[in-house]
Amino acid sequence: MRVFVTGATGFIGTAIVQELIGAGHEVLGLARSDASAQKLIDAGAEVHRGDLEDLESLRSGAAQADGVIHAGFIHDFTRFDEVCQVDKVAIETIGQVLAGTNRPLIVTSGTALVSPGKLATEDIIPPFNPAWPRASEQAADALATVGVRASVVRLSPSVHGDDDKHGFIPILVNIARDKGVSAYIGEGLNQWNAVHRLDAARLYRLALENATPGARFHGAAEEAITVKTIAEAIGKQLNIPVISIAPEAVAEHFGWFGHMAAIDCPTSSTYTQEQLHWHPTHATLLTDIENGIYTK
Numbered sequence: 001m002r003v004f005v006t007g008a009t010g011f012i013g014t015a016i017v018q019e020l021i022g023a024g025h026e027v028l029g030l031a032r033s034d035a036s037a038q039k040l041i042d043a044g045a046e047v048h049r050g051d052l053e054d055l056e057s058l059r060s061g062a063a064q065a066d067g068v069i070h071a072g073f074i075h076d077f078t079r080f081d082e083v084c085q086v087d088k089v090a091i092e093t094i095g096q097v098l099a100g101t102n103r104p105l106i107v108t109s110g111t112a113l114v115s116p117g118k119l120a121t122e123d124i125i126p127p128f129n130p131a132w133p134r135a136s137e138q139a140a141d142a143l144a145t146v147g148v149r150a151s152v153v154r155l156s157p158s159v160h161g162d163d164d165k166h167g168f169i170p171i172l173v174n175i176a177r178d179k180g181v182s183a184y185i186g187e188g189l190n191q192w193n194a195v196h197r198l199d200a201a202r203l204y205r206l207a208l209e210n211a212t213p214g215a216r217f218h219g220a221a222e223e224a225i226t227v228k229t230i231a232e233a234i235g236k237q238l239n240i241p242v243i244s245i246a247p248e249a250v251a252e253h254f255g256w257f258g259h260m261a262a263i264d265c266p267t268s269s270t271y272t273q274e275q276l277h278w279h280p281t282h283a284t285l286l287t288d289i290e291n292g293i294y295t296k
Contacts, residue, residue: 007070068106107152188226
């Protein structure tokens with residue numbers, strides 16, 4: 001299959017490209033710079049110049065492909081509403097090309113807000129929340145009704161592994177270094193789920209090869225890890241105290257990341273593993289932290 005991949009040179013996208021090529025697929029990767037283009041060439045992929053805001057580049061990339069993986073997103077939380085709209089328009093633009101063709105489109109979402117405080121399962125479809133304006137899933141659902149095999153991969157809050165520079169764990173490590181303490185909120189019993197980037201990449205490939213309109217697949221290798229446990233692992237690596245932060249002091253300590261640090265999102269991937277025969281094999285989150293990949 002010839003696959004058009006957005007976000008092809010990012011932390012997860014590079015692993016997706018390698019996974020696809022390793023399985024015998026051809027990859028057409030979106031690249032906005034010469035450096036990104038060279039990275040794709042070195043990986044054995046074909047380069048397609050453009051970006052998520054260049055709609056014509058998205059149209060022409062999708063038109064040349066047998067299927068599309070949309071893994072790209074502009075990670076700029078200072079203009080989150082705007083980049084969420086860019087994401088929605090990008091999905092709709094790709095979908096317009098694929099409409100009526102039954103070609104697969106895999107769209108990226110997250111597990112964090114599927115079922116806060118309760119175990120999230122793939123069958124839960126939460127209503128759109130204006131406070132979290134990312135509408136990737138709604139855009140994919142709309143396309144599934146017009147002849148696109150559009151489905152969704154929901155990623156864990158922590159997609160971890162070597163070269164993770166901008167994810168949740170690097171943010172916590174940077175805050176811990178700056179404050180001189182590794183912290184959690186209250187008793188620290190809120191839970192995140194996690195997945196290694198290489199396991200996530202394999203999930204994208206399997207989702208593409210077995211695309212089902214409207215399906216949700218969970219990239220969660222570990223269902224539940226308390227944030228206290230994560231903070232303790234970071235504190236041990238940095239050799240700094242581990243402390244509890246009172247809820248009223250969260251904004252002062254964590255800044256804009258306070259909302260994320262408080263998320264409680266245990267997540268099941270039982271359905272995903274059964275349907276796609278996806279069985280994560282790579283290192284756990286705590287193993288990666290304990291091996292020092294975030295504190296070198």
